[in-house]
Ligand SMILES: Nc1nc2c(c(=O)[nH]1)N[C@H]1C(S)=C(S)[C@@H](COP(=O)(O)OP(=O)(O)OC[C@H]3O[C@@H](n4cnc5c(N)ncnc54)[C@H](O)[C@@H]3O)O[C@H]1N2
Ligand code: MOO
C-alpha cells in the first residue's frame with residue numbers, strides 16, 4: 001500500500017473516532033493543546049488609536065510650517081485630553097493619540113526651540129505613525145479556528161485579546177507498549193542477547209511533546225497469549241502504540257493478535273523504513289503497531305502515527321512543511337518503497353547519513369530532516385528531492 005493511501009486510511013479512521021471532550025485551562029497551561037472552540041475577539045486591537053513612535057502628535061491642518069507649542073505630554077497608560085487646536089502633544093510609543101490629532105512625527109524629525117515650541121523638519125501625512133483602532137482585530141472577528149494547535153504564538157495572541165482561559169480538547173490517552181524478549185531498560189547491566197529499549201523513551205517523550213497523556217505499558221514478551229492479555233488490559237486508552245512484533249517472524253505476535261481479533265486493517269506499506277506498520281483494533285481500541293527497528297519506529301511515528309493522533313483531536317493542518325532541495329548524493333538503484341533517508345542540509349544540498357539501516361537510530365540524531373525518495377526513482381547529484389525538517393515533526 002502506498003504511503004498516501006495508508007495515511008488517508010489512518011486519517012479516515014481518526015475522523016471516525018474524534019475526541020470531543022473538552023476542558024477549560026488557564027492560558028499558560030494550553031501549550032501543545034488543541035482549541036475546542038473558535039477564538040473570537042471580544043475587543044478591537046488596538047482598543048484605541050495609539051502612537052507607533054516617540055514624538056509629537058498634531059492635527060496636520062494646524063501645521064502651516066511654523067513651530068507649534070506643546071499642550072500636553074502623554075505616556076503609555078495615560079488618558080489624554082483632546083488636543084488643543086494649534087498645538088501639538090508630546091507623545092510616546094503606545095500612548096493613546098488624543099482626539100483631534102491625526103498624525104505623529106517622530107522626534108528625530110523635530111527640533112525643540114528655545115521657547116519650547118516644536119519645529120517639524122520633515123513632511124507629514126495624515127495617519128502617519130498612528131496605529132488605528134482595530135488595525136489588527138475588530139470585535140467579533142474569528143482569530144483562531146477550532147482545531148488550532150496552541151503554541152507560544154497562539155497563546156500570546158489569546159493573551160492580547162484578554163483570554164485568561166481557553167477551552168481545549170482533552171488530551172489523547174496513549175498506551176506505549178514495547179515488545180521484545182531481548183529488551184532491557186537502561187540502567188541495568190546488559191545480559192547476553194539483550195539490547196536496551198530505546199523506542200519506549202523515544203515515543204513517550206515525543207508523545208508528551210505532542211500534548212498526549214502517556215501511559216507507559218512497559219515491555220511485553222514475545223508471546224501470543226501475553227500479547228492478547230496485555231492488549232485486553234489496555235482498554236481505557238484512545239490508542240495503543242506498540243513497537244516491534246509486526247513482521248513475519250516466529251516471534252512477531254502483535255499483528256497476529258489483531259488478525260485473530262478480526263480487526264487488522266492495514267499491513268505492508270511501501271515505505272522504507274517501516275514496511276510492516278500495522279493498524280487495527282483490539283476489542284474496539286485502536287492499535288498502531290510500529291515496526292521495532294528504531295529508525296522505522298521514528299519514521300512511521302512521524303509520518304503516520306503523529307498525523308493520526310492530531311486528527312483524532314480535530315487538527316486539520318497536519319502536513320509538515322517540506323521543501324525541494326538539490327540532492328548532494330546519488331541514488332542509482334530505484335526502490336519499490338518510498339524511502340525516508342536521514343539527511344541534513346550542507347551548502348544548500350541534502351546529504352544523507354552514511355548508514356541508512358533501519359536499526360541505526362544514530363542516523364536520525366545526526367540528521368536535520370527526512371529526505372524523501374519516491375518509489376521507482378533514481379537520482380544523480382543535483383536532482384531535486386523533498387526535505388522534511390525533523391523539527392517540524394517533533395511537536
Ligand atoms: N522475512 C522478513 N523479515 C523481515 C521483514 C520482512 O518483510 N520479511 N521486514 C523487516 C523489516 S522492513 C522490519 S522494519 C522489521 C520489523 O520488525 P518487527 O516490527 O517485527 O520488530 P521486531 O522484529 O520485534 O524488531 C526489529 C528490530 O528492532 C529491534 N527493536 C525492537 N524493539 C525495540 C526497542 N523497543 N528498542 C530498541 N530496539 C528494538 C529488535 O531488537 C530488532 O532488531 O522486520 C524485518 N524482518
Ligand atoms: O521497513 Mo524496515 O523498513 O527495515 O525498517
Ligand SMILES: [Mg+2]
Nearest residue numbers: 245247249252
Ligand atoms: Mg520481527
